[in-house]
Amino acid sequence: MIQPLLVGGGRVALDVTTLPEALERSASSGAHLWTAEKDADALELSMREVMERATRVARHLIAEGVKKGDRVVVMLPTGPEWLAAFFGVQLAGGVAVPVGPNLSFGGMDRYAETVRAILDDAGAHVLVGGKPIEPYLPALRGDGKTLKTWVRVDEVPEHLGPCVFPSPDADQAAVIQYTSGTTGRPKGVVLGHRALLTNAWMIGERAGMKSTDVGVSWLPLFHDMGLVGALFTSLYWQFPLLMMPVESFLMQPRRWLQWMSKKRATMSVAPNFAYQLVIDRVAERHLDGLDLSAMRHAFNGSEAVRPSTLRGFEQRFAKIGFDGAAHQPVYGMAENTLAATFPRVGARWNARTYDGALEIASVGTPLVGVSVAIVGDDGRSIGAGQTGEIRLQSPSLMHGYYRNEEATAAVLKDGWLRTGDLGFVQDGELHVTGRAKELIIKRGRNYPPDDFERIACEAGKGRVIRAAAFGSNNEKMGTEDVVVVLETRPITEHEREQLVRDVFGAMVGELGIGADVTVTVPPRTIERTTSGKLRRAALRTRWLEGSLPRHGDPGELPAETAAEP
DSSP: OOOOSEEOOSOOOOSOOSHHHHHHHHHHHTOEEEEOOTTSOOEEEEHHHHHHHHHHHHHHHHHTTOOTTOEEEEEOOSSHHHHHHHHHHHHTTOEEEEOOSOOSTTOHHHHHHHHHHHHHHHTOOEEEEOGGGGGGHHHHHTTSSSOOEEEEGGGOOSOOOOOOOOOOOTTSEEEEEEOSOOSSSOOEEEEEHHHHHHHHHHHHHHHTOOTTOOEEEOSOTTSHIIIIIIIIHHHHHTOOEEEOOHHHHHHOTHHHHHHHHHTTOSEEEEOHHHHHHHHHHOOGGGGTTOOOTTOOEEEEOSSOOOHHHHHHHHHHHGGGTOOGGGEEEOEEOGGGSSEEEEOOTTOOOOEEEETTTEEEEBOOEEOTTOEEEEEOTTSOBOOTTOOEEEEEEOTTOOSEETTOHHHHHHHEETTEEEEEEEEEEETTEEEEEEESSOOEEETTEEEOHHHHHHHHHHHHTTSEEEEEEEEEEETTTTEEEEEEEEEESSOOHHHHHHHHHHHHHHHHHHHSOOOSEEEEEOTTOSOBOTTSOBOHHHHHHHHHHTOOOBTTBTTSOOOEEEOOO
């Protein structure tokens, strides 16, 4: 019997329990959003207009044969068309499956294979998208057994006959959130209407959100942090939200600060790497005239929160009004819709030394209705101060992984979610120390190491005997580096450089990111267990120690190639 160490008191009190209800309420209240492209003026979009556009999409989908419970892939960039498509699916009674419009920076052909795998797993016969993906429809259709209907959202007729919209049940599936990665069968997290709105309510309840708040977010809406932490929280609590494309932020991180200043934002949410990127990339001259004094909530989650980043952000931007008390390290995962723990109300973030050296930021206490337990290797609950696997009970847990009972049973048991994360409870607060899993968390997204390994072997075309990948903390960048080790037969420096380029390009083409560090080593360097599994943790230790051999000199550190996409 698992015993919780932390319990979030109180009870959830929802005013609306389905996304169509929340949209209609927001439209009736006169709420609005903004969408922004680069440095241009933001386009104001009333929720009434969002609902009208979504209604047209819903009528068209129903005319195309979409029925209650049908899965519909939404493949669009952040903007008015995405909102119309997503909420159109909800009004039509469908289940939205959000995917990125093109994560692979020119490698759409490879990325189409990933999307096709999601289409097949979800059994989605309909895809809603825009003109840019039209040339890739043959690749997305594949053998034609799954994808039957293509809807271009900008060509939906304005005038369609009347139709009756189905009323979804509160516990009906509303979204299937597919986790990152392409190896094997994709895993789709099934989230119901009630769970999604419950999590948005829990976030706002802890943060004290109200209609006078203002949010700014660059997070993509196919990511749970952007979808729930920004959009649905704004929808439920009816405060305006400015949404900017992720590319706009990555190309010019200063735009995030500029929009927060211009809109007098009180909240934003992002992974740790984004805060570090702003510290490193925003020039002093771009701070002139900016004012962040309205910020009350700078949520930081989705990957390890670095105390050094929190301090650096405060020190750098205090001069333009940023109050370090606004920093809020948080913890959650897609399987719990999103948020699980937040800092206590009014508490300044804190950290403690772990394992003699590593500084760990507290991620606070459970939100309303959430219970946290720490479990040892034997599956039994352990006490405060001891490190083990974090398990959660929550009113916003997923239904399970779509059509994957085996994977669901592996993480959901007796109402508890096995998070795969390690942590401890001290002074009544949760601290996350790492992962029991081998997932690589890069800029807030999870990547199975198998993906990098498979692509490396395929791109190596016989030059790579085997490959292993792991994550390594990069304190300066505020995220993890992807390190890939390639076993090869003896090769020249020129051959090695070409191999690294080929592997890097293939990774970017399929996953959207490449390895930060690529290491080539002699045969039999990458160890396996007796059952044949890669010993990634041992390899990572050897790499950190500098004890990996290189061709012709087993005692020397191998050559490394660090590259940026």
